Amino acid sequence: MTITLTVNGVDHAVDAPPDTPLLYVLRDDLALNGAKYGCGLGQCGACTVHVDGKPVFSCVTPVAAVAGRRVRTVEGLGTVDTPGILQQAFIAEQAAQCGYCISGMIMRAQALLDGVRRPTDAQIRAHMQPNLCRCGTHGRILKAVRRAADMMGGTVPQAVRS
Amino acid sequence: MSMSPLDHAKAPSRRAFLGGGGALVVAFSLAPRALAQLAGGGEGGAGPAVIAPDLKGSLKNHPWLDAWIRVDGDGRVTVFTGKVELGQGIRTALIQVAAEELDLPPGAITLVTADTRRTPDEGLTAGSHSMQDSGTAILNAAANVRMLLTNAAAALWRVPAGGLATTGDGHVRGPDGRLAAYGDLAAGLSLHVAAVPDAPLRNPADYRTLGKPLPRVDIPAKLTGGAAYLHDMRLPGMLHARVVRGPAEGTRLVEPDIQAVEAMPGVVKVVRRGAFLAVVAERQWTAIQALRHLQRAAHARVTAPLPAGAATGAPLSGDAVEAVLNTLTPRDIAIEDTRTPTGPAVHTVQARYTRPWISHGSIGPSCALARFQDGEMTIWTHSQGTFDVARVVTELLGLPAEKVHAIHAEGAGCYGQNGADDVAADAAVIAFAVPGRPIRLQWMREQEFGWEPLGPGMVTRLAASLDADNRIVAWRHEVWSNPHNNRPVGAGGVLAGAEVDPPFAAPEGKPIPMPEGDGSRNSNPLYTFANTHVLYHFLKDMPVRVSALRSLGAHLNVFSIESMLDELAAAAGIDPLALRLAHMEDPRARDVMQAMAAGFDWAGRPRGDGRRGCGMAFARYKNLGAYCAVALEVEIDRETGRAWVRRAFAAVDCGQPANPDGVRNQIEGGLIQSLSWTGHEAMAFSPERRAAFDWSGYPILRFQDVPGTIDVRVVDRPGLPFLGTAEAAQGPTAAALANAIADATGVRLRDMPLAPDRLKAALGPV
């Protein structure tokens, strides 16, 4: 079955069973590596992407549910050569160990910064709660999110483009 | 600088680099696996033989320079290591080491990690040995190469080598200012020579790269969706597989409906080999649905029942952990036994400490790629033992050793032996049955929780006495533990080995001898105590599948020693830090404790008031690795029993830090991970199976529970030997937490996890 979805601003027609979780469509059909399989149960956040500007667990989001909707992945925030603000902040804080959780962390954090210019520490922690990290990078992740908020300078964050 | 897994897939083998000459390959195959080595902390099999005992690090096993370093005509340098990136930042640290001693910018160096055809076999990447083994080897190999290049320039210019210098950008400069490029010099030079032990090292005062916080080379790709992990590899014609097992170790499915799955559209093959079962499909989702269909079958337990807690499916109490271990027959190993006449004891404290079984809990379930083509098996693995994966697969499939090629590619953090080795073997069995098509196999979340080896449950009993002068005059430490080193070195060590027909026998568990130790690791105190008696009750029979979890026995042994010191200090009414310093002669250990005391403001700390308190602890990992002292300030919510760490401070001495920010990152991570293990985690069992299959049954620390602040001070030791740091924080953090809780509340918790419900129960209702 062909399903049309918009990923990072680009329309794709994918031939996949409608119940296929978005995660596998992104990874296997569209060759996007950012969203990771961690649990497949919506419990760890490694697969976090945005749908219509909101963070979702792509592992439990059937592709049929996002037909015609805007999907945004970490690839949509920037590239190795031109990283986006959050990515720059994560690099500046060296906020990764194994890094497996980090794409999901960045997408979760981006959703916060899209809506709240100057989140408090408590807000950041509460917002990031769904995402797990086993390497213990939490402290640096929190610093990176704060740094990104500072870099955005309290200005109106970039609108969701995708 | 770093290669993506895809580069690995495309890269020619080392043999091709050498134009088929193969001298280097011969060198590898000549190195027999004999003499027990401590590469990887003594885990895994016996490491490669020592053939050059006067050299340092892994040069002892692989003295030829071209095993480590290749200099191309254009001046580009490739460095080879048998160690692998596990998220600990080793890739960057090793590049820094090589760059420093070659006197090159780090960007000029390409690092190749473990590959059975390209790199030296350095045993496992484990036991915080990478800097000691590989870092030291590369440091000295690079110094040798720089010396050879300098000598070549001297010969070229007919001047004494003493007047020459390297420039930091790939040139040797003569006394008259003439420059010769490394690439040109290397063209006339064979690096297939053995290293010499005394090649001059660069002066730490002149370091350009080493000891600097170089940003990690692997991070940018990991943040932007680059092909950074094995999981991200896509080979042409690749198929997706899922291995099919019962819900947890020791179970098997009863008559799964294979016919129905074979008829599912998109299923390419159902692979059966004895009791080994897997599905292969064009699409990943199809493979998962086929797996789910097969999992509808009933399951039966095929091995002895698991040790269940009092309430089935509830975490085991300390008593229950001890009861389980008490059913096993110990082999007693004396670790230390000293006798000194002393004055009479005035305070004696006895205590038992326990740790339950703990999951590695990698965020990415284990994954492997395998391809069987033209009679040759290639496996991409994130195992800590790339060379062992090749050995396991060789035996499992009965292939000639030279037909099996294993290549490391990064996975999610593993923290010891998780499912990585098993999944690599699984993938090879599947690929063997589907020749010509690359197979990507990832375990499901529940398979990782259900089947990976756990960190062993352990018990210690300590008794210690102080005399009237607050000197420790007796110290007894007994530890009971299963082996922590069940790393597979043959087919019997992986799950598939027990499933194929005929099955391979599981090897008998063996202890790791001291000074590294396994269950005994860090049971020998670094302090100077009179009448020290340390005994390891090694329990070879394992009621639960277990193997190495980061820091091995040091987690409970350091927890026990450092809890006991606080219990003694409390009994005598003295400051816990003062008691430690009074018994510590090692000046570096004292420095680290004092650096902690200064950074945390130990003297000015808030004193325990029922709801807030502070605790500290210290250990030198294995008494051989990094020194680490940790102090924590906790805030107790007496209504819920939650102990939240407001503030954490750690001081660490790891010798010459290759990358101080990398060291800090490891210590911060180890500290948080240990707070999670120590404060929250326990795998629960029913007699039938492990109780947890997802994160709801095995919660780990999340953002709202991690410390308010963490600061790490790295004590600089210019030019001193590298000491591994990746496991330095676990033990001290665990004890510091118990000590802080005791300081805050007066309640001493001795059984992990120091969980909110336990603290609440211990505090009572008020």
Add this chain to the structure above:
Amino acid sequence: MRRKHWVGAAAACIALGGLAALAVAYRAPLPAIARPDAASFDRARVARGAVLAAIGDCAVCHTADRGAAYAGGRPLPTPFGTLYTTNITPDIATGIGTWSLDAFTRALREGVARDGHHLYPALPYEHYTHVTDGDVEALYAFLMTRPAVSAPPQPNHMIFPLGFRPLLAGWKLLFLHRGALPPRTDRDAQWNRGAYLVEGLGHCGGCHTPRNPLGGEETGRAYAGGVAEGWVAPPLDGSSPAPIPWTADGLYRYLRTGMDGEHGAAAGPMGPVTHDLSAIPEDEVRAIAVYVASLRMDGRPGPGPGPVDHADAAAQAHPAGAALFAGACGGCHEAGAPMLTGGRPGLGLASGLQLEEPANVVRAILEGLRPPVGAAGPFMPPFANSLTDGQVAEVAAYLRARYSDRPAWTNLTRESATARKEGQQP
């Protein structure tokens, strides 16, 4: 458990006419006392108070997310505005530090603060009024020995005229029936203990009993099912729709662990209730379970219909719902999923799918459920961001067709939109 029934209370007051109510509204302030020394309370009494506080869910409402225990500040959102719970720690300026036992008793039993103002029936005083003197005293001792936390009350945001508290006096005239409950001599001590806890501190009827248009509990239809925060609190009497009827043992497991293998997991406002009951003496929870089980046994003893699974027919009737279910829910709820091979109940046993109203199913899909921070327990991710209202409706319709023999739900898309709006309020 955030209660909303006081919203009905407001309607009642308006109906009565404000002025009539005002005549009975005045209550005198009680004198402030010096804060009692924590050490002056008997330890055993404090310990008892801790158990009672758990049964009464005090901390659930009076603790903000990650805030200090009992310091209040938790928003109780409603379509009529937002109410913030108060600080019940013994802080002198911002808590109940100056409250005498008499003042505390009056608040608990009559809904009047020490200074004489009327409290919203978010504080379920129509139940607490049945609590014995000894238990009130124990609760007082427990609260007065908590650490005093300075946490000023946050202003409520009520729509006009509900901010005018004297209106509440009229509501009390109708619905506050003071006094102890007489024990039943034809029942044993355990049942009577359960009755006391359930009718009093536990205030189960606050949610599980339907309310009349004036917001009072319909005493004639006790436990026939009610509403809490938009969730249906299912009937506990003979009309319970559970495919396998509740027993005292099943209820005990459920109340104790938040999960029963023959029914399912506690969701919505019930989650925190079961967490509170997980750590108190077993006898008390058993008594509650025995009493609640008797509510059904008295009305409809005997076996239930058992679970059904019309997978094929449901997929045919709702193909889109079936696909969404397979991709979003199947990883946990389909046969062969780890959760089901791990011994958790299938959806065929869930009461929510058998109720007349789809409220719980829709809310569970949108909000998910999660155990308290750091604790193990049933978990479900929220789907509010990934599924549209139309998609939630498809899934719910499919679930109803697959797992029940009852009539299809209607207006599911609208239900989802409503639930989503409520869930987004502060």
